Amino acid sequence: MTTSHTHAHRQPSLTGTVALVAGATRGAGRAIAVQLGAAGATVYVTGRTTRTRVSEVGRPTETIEETAELVTEAGGEGIAVPTDHLEADQVRALIARIDAERGRLDVLVNSLWGGDHLIAWNTKMWDTDLDKGLRMLDLGVRSHIITSSIALPLLLRRPGGLVVEMTDGTDEYNRRFRENFYYDLAKTTPLRMAFALAHDVEDQGATAVALTPGFLRSEEMLDHFGVREENWRDACAQEPHFAVAESPVYVGRAVAALAADPERARWNGQSLNSGQLAREYGFTDADGSRPDAWGYFRDVVHGGKDAPVDDYR
Structure with a gap:
């Protein structure tokens, strides 16, 4: 393990690995798919925004086809499958396709x-629109449950499978x-889902964890602050805490x-975060830093501690 920012990132090898990143249109999901590809994995990427159809999120320029191309460019094999993960039949068709094409x-x-x-x-x-509130639970909880329920039998066919419940925030x-x-x-809820799934998959030789990024410089967040990745630090004038962003x-x-x-089974059921795993595995962010948001x-x-943000990069 290295703590120096001068060392190059050492890429793990995932040649022969088959992954499904559910919700890979943009943000963390897209980056996860691309980094799995960079390690040599075959990655099925799903979402609702395609080059011919835009989801309710309303960001038409970010598509699953583009994510799949980025996975392949990175060194893996990216396969885009348009899927609404709230529709169980669409998820069943997706998993049947992965089984037919890869057998594993x-x-x-679950980055949905x-x-x-x-x-x-x-x-x-009580002042929040009920339909919008319930829709948030559909998108952030029900979609994960539907996907795990249908995908886990294929994942558990071989020992050593990994389930990652993506969320925002540590336990x-x-x-x-x-x-x-x-x-x-x-x-x-995804934190608890990973905890509960860990109990169900443990005797099957699989591992389930919850994972959160820190203050994420997603496409949407950069747009919110009116900056690009190249000049993201300009946003710190509006939001000083953005200085710890990743x-x-x-x-x-x-x-x-x-x-x-x-x-990895040692992590089973745990709540993990990107900064914690960077220290454990020795990787860095793209710029060589190691943020601990x-x-x-x-x-x-x-906590009120008087410390500069650089102490957490």
Whole structure:
């Protein structure tokens, strides 16, 4: 393991691995798919935005076809399959296709969400539009359950499978109220889902974990601040805490490192984060830094510690 920012990133090898990244249109899901591809995996990427159809998220330029091409360019094989993971029949068709084409599934990443546009911040539960609130739970919880229920029999056919429940926030951090009733439930539930799944898959030789990025510089977040990846630090004038932000590559490398670790069962049922796994496995963000956003939020933002943000990069 290296702690130096000068060392090149060592790529794990996932040649022969078959992965499904459910919700790989953009953000963390896309980066996870690409980093699995960079390690040599075959990656099925799903989502609702294609080159001919836009989902309710309303971001037409980010498509699953583009994600699949990025996976292949990175060195893997990317396969785009348009799928609405709230439609069980579509998920069954997806898993049947993976079985027919590959006969196995080694890694399942539940990165399904797409509910940010529904959130009413600073609004009481009873003042929140009920249909929008329930839709958030569909997108962030029900979609994950449907996908795991249908995909796990294929994943469990061989020992050593990995299930990653993507969320926002660690188990420790999400003991705080996440500012909106429905968002709180949508992002806390995957932590518990990973914990519960761990019990169900343990005797099958598989591992289930929850994983969160830190302050993620997703396409949507960059747009929110009016910056690009090249000049992202300009956003720190609006939001000083953005100084601890990480690119999606970071959490992508976290999943690739987990998938390549023969001892990953030691994480079964745990809540993990990108900064924690970077220290464990020795990888860095794309710029060679090693952000620890959750440590920063715990110590400085909420703990009142007087420390510069650079101490957490």
